């Protein structure tokens with residue numbers, strides 16, 4: 001087992017880190033993502049999907065437990081694995097996980113499970129556990145109320161969505177803690193993924 005901790009400052013940096021990880025992945029790999037609501041698990045998966053060259057449209061699955069994103073022949077990584085994206089938030093036990101038959105797709109896919117801790121470890125001999133943590137003091141500020149000018153611009157028909165869309169300035173520091181478990185990852189150097197702040201091998 002080895003542990004690697006990285007710092008990212010923006011959602012884009014988290015996606016870039018995931019993109020570099022994609023280069024190390026192959027079909028059969030299992031990634032378990034954890035971290036509080038809004039920590040960046042789906043954001044991370046989007047970066048992974050982009051570099052794996054799978055079909056776009058990675059979103060928080062919410063009511064859909066599993067989404068399969070097939071590898072795109074004209075994408076960044078033709079012939080590579082598909083991406084299976086699971087949200088185990090509503091799944092209680094490993095038994096319920098077995099009901100959704102991830103074994104079927106594991107061999108041809110990289111399987112990423114949000115909220116998968118204590119639920120999917122039994123699916124593979126090796127795994128990457130990635131926890132996204134909001135940096136201390138980096139709590140999201142309360143959203144500001146719409147401004148009077150924003151409301152006024154609705155009234156005159158102007159698109160004011162930008163004044164609500166906090167995404168642009170939403171970027172906050174995150175610590176990304178990667179634990180590599182099992183023979184598959186023995187000896188792998190993850191320091192290439194991003195700004196390493198700590199590691200124990």
Ligand SMILES: Nc1ncnc2c1ncn2[C@@H]1O[C@H](COP(=O)(O)OP(=O)(O)OP(=O)(O)O)[C@@H](O)[C@H]1O
Nearest residue numbers: 009010011014037038039040041042043171172174
């Ligand atoms: N450094 C960062 N890394 C990742 N996301 C960030 C970062 N800074 C800000 N964000 C923002 O935090 C939000 C993360 O949302 P996301 O849906 O990825 O979280 P999640 O962990 O999947 O949540 P849920 O548990 O609800 O599925 C996004 O709006 C993203 O832009």
Ligand SMILES: [Mg+2]
Nearest residue numbers: 041042060114
């Ligand atoms: Mg999510």
